[in-house]
Amino acid sequence: MNKNIFFDQASGLRQMSNNKKVKVIAVSGGKGGVGKTNVTLNMAVALAAQGKRVMVLDADLGLANVDVLLGLRVHKNISHVISGECTLDDILIEGPNGILIAPATSGTRSMVELSMQEHAGLIRAFGELKTPIDVLLVDTAAGISDMVLSFCRASQDILMVVCDEPTSITDAYALIKLLSKEHGVHKFKIVANMVRSLREGQELFTKLTRVTDRFLDATLELVACIPFDNSVRQAVRKQKVVVEAFPKAPAALAFRALASKAATWPVPNKVGGHLEFFIENLFENKARVED
Numbered sequence: 001m002n003k004n005i006f007f008d009q010a011s012g013l014r015q016m017s018n019n020k021k022v023k024v025i026a027v028s029g030g031k032g033g034v035g036k037t038n039v040t041l042n043m044a045v046a047l048a049a050q051g052k053r054v055m056v057l058d059a060d061l062g063l064a065n066v067d068v069l070l071g072l073r074v075h076k077n078i079s080h081v082i083s084g085e086c087t088l089d090d091i092l093i094e095g096p097n098g099i100l101i102a103p104a105t106s107g108t109r110s111m112v113e114l115s116m117q118e119h120a121g122l123i124r125a126f127g128e129l130k131t132p133i134d135v136l137l138v139d140t141a142a143g144i145s146d147m148v149l150s151f152c153r154a155s156q157d158i159l160m161v162v163c164d165e166p167t168s169i170t171d172a173y174a175l176i177k178l179l180s181k182e183h184g185v186h187k188f189k190i191v192a193n194m195v196r197s198l199r200e201g202q203e204l205f206t207k208l209t210r211v212t213d214r215f216l217d218a219t220l221e222l223v224a225c226i227p228f229d230n231s232v233r234q235a236v237r238k239q240k241v242v243v244e245a246f247p248k249a250p251a252a253l254a255f256r257a258l259a260s261k262a263a264t265w266p267v268p269n270k271v272g273g274h275l276e277f278f279i280e281n282l283f284e285n286k287a288r289v290e291d
Contacts, residue, residue, distance in 0.1 A: 026152045046259030055101070059139055066103065076091045140152065144171070158187075163192075169204070169208055172208060173211055187221070197227075201222070
């Protein structure tokens with residue numbers, strides 16, 4: 001594919017995006033099993049209840065699970081957008097409180113293996129999204145792969161979900177280190193998940209900042225302490241989010257508080273942070289490697 005044509009297309013999408021002020025939040029954590037998908041979906045449903053138009057992108061593009069957690073039937077997913085069979089608008093499915101979900105694929109090749117033409121198709125898909133949204137929540141995959149780093153780098157805010165386990169703290173630190181040292185990302189919002197008390201959440205945050213303050217040029221902010229709550233597990237069994245299934249549960253109250261806080265985070269006036277720019281960056285990095 002002619003690179004000049006590709007970048008002409010990307011330039012056109014950049015102009016289109018100037019009129020799209022969308023808050024883009026990546027939810028990550030490094031380690032799997034810390035509850036980041038639960039955090040993403042509960043935030044999404046709580047934000048929608050506050051009147052926000054919310055879209056969730058399942059960015060675990062090889063092992064999708066957002067639709068499974070909500071018990072939703074998926075007919076088409078991001079792979080059909082990549083192949084040009086349909087638009088991004090066509091694959092969106094509605095979840096609780098009217099949230100929209102862009103489902104990913106399961107058991108297929110990841111985006112790092114996409115061709116240049118397929119990258120171009122994704123840029124076009126996000127640039128041509130007609131469905132109006134206020135907030136885009138990106139549920140990243142576990143680990144510290146290039147794809148996770150790229151999703152985080154492209155977002156305006158990064159929520160790092162951490163549990164009080166040594167492996168969770170170590171993996172979160174590794175992800176923060178890579179983003180700050182190699183990708184120029186220096187601000188991170190921390191969610192202490194499944195903690196037994198507010199004090200435990202604050203101590204967990206202190207453990208993390210003790211290391212980052214010493215070795216990294218990174219600013220961490222504790223934005224939520226989500227309590228360990230059996231209602232969350234019960235909601236998952238019902239294929240619902242806890243803010244919907246058990247609205248008065250302690251975890252549900254904490255998720256709604258986090259959503260209220262997230263709603264106040266500003267959207268930058270400058271161009272950037274929109275997902276088509278993330279995909280454009282992916283292509284640019286791929287092009288540099290292939291040159």
